Amino acid sequence: MNRIRRRLPAACAVTVTIVVLAAGCSAVGTQTSAGAAAGGTSTAKSLDGSAWVLAALPGHTMDARSPATVSFEQGRAVGGDGCNRFTAPYTGTATTIAVSERVAGTQMACAPDVMQRAQAFIAALTGAKTWRISDGQLQLLNAGGAVLATLAPQSRALAGTSWHANGINNGRNAVVSLVAGTTVTLQFGLDGRVSGSAGCNNYTATYEADGSRIRISGAATTRKMCAGESVMEQEQAFLKALEAATTLRIDGNRLELRDDKGALQVGAARAAGS
Secondary structure (H helix, E strand, O other), X not given: OOOOOOEEEOOOOEEEEOOOXXXXXOOOOOOOOOOOOOOOOOOOOOOOOOEEEEEEEOOEOOOOOOOOEEEEEOOEEEEEOOOOEEEEEEEEOOOEEEEOOEEEEOOOOOOHHHHHHHHHHHHHHHHOOEEEEEOOEEEEEOOOOOEEEXXXXXXXXXXXXXXXXXXXXXXXXXXXXXXXXXXXXXXXXXXXXEEEEEOOOEEEEXXXXXXXXXXXXXXXXXXXXXXXXXXXXXXXXXXXXXXXXXXXXXXXXEEEEEOOOOOEEEEEEEOOOO
């Protein structure tokens, strides 16, 4: 029986226009301004540089298996709606926020309840007019002062986390899914070492992470021979992809390692309990 391996482009985005009807034009009264840190208040002038994960959305139940996230980075709102990745321009002050209704994103199909929650989350983002911090959580409000969504601070710490790779750059400008029956893992230790299974052999390497930058080097592996040429090819591609990675993004349960050109090198899902 022939096996078919799914091939995905290393980088793709489809522009999607989402129209949200918002009633009223008046601004809400004075809000409490706050920074990205949990709890308390601060004198932050915007949400730029903060990252959040959806904690409550009126009319919808949260699901830890498909968290919705957003980070505000230099005038762009970037994240995952629980199904697809998205990005949109945004502006804001210490009390106001305006996320453009022209949202670019991927177009994967998910379960109906996940899709409905995802659409409602995007509608909340683009419909928000003001924001405030309450008990360490970010609240997005409409023009009438009603809370559209509540978000908790999102940790982006890499050390101490574990992941299962679900996409590896094959070195030929494509990201491919794993060979059937194999598991590739990444465990980022507190000691500056990353280790795990490369699908056949165990490996270890050193890593340095500083914000969104990462450097992985000095990979060493055991020397077991595994059945199937494709398994060994995958292992070599994975190790090369690790060393090619220069940037990282943690978004809820997703990890992306990319090179300086933005090409995805390794995509991974957070391991249970990590």
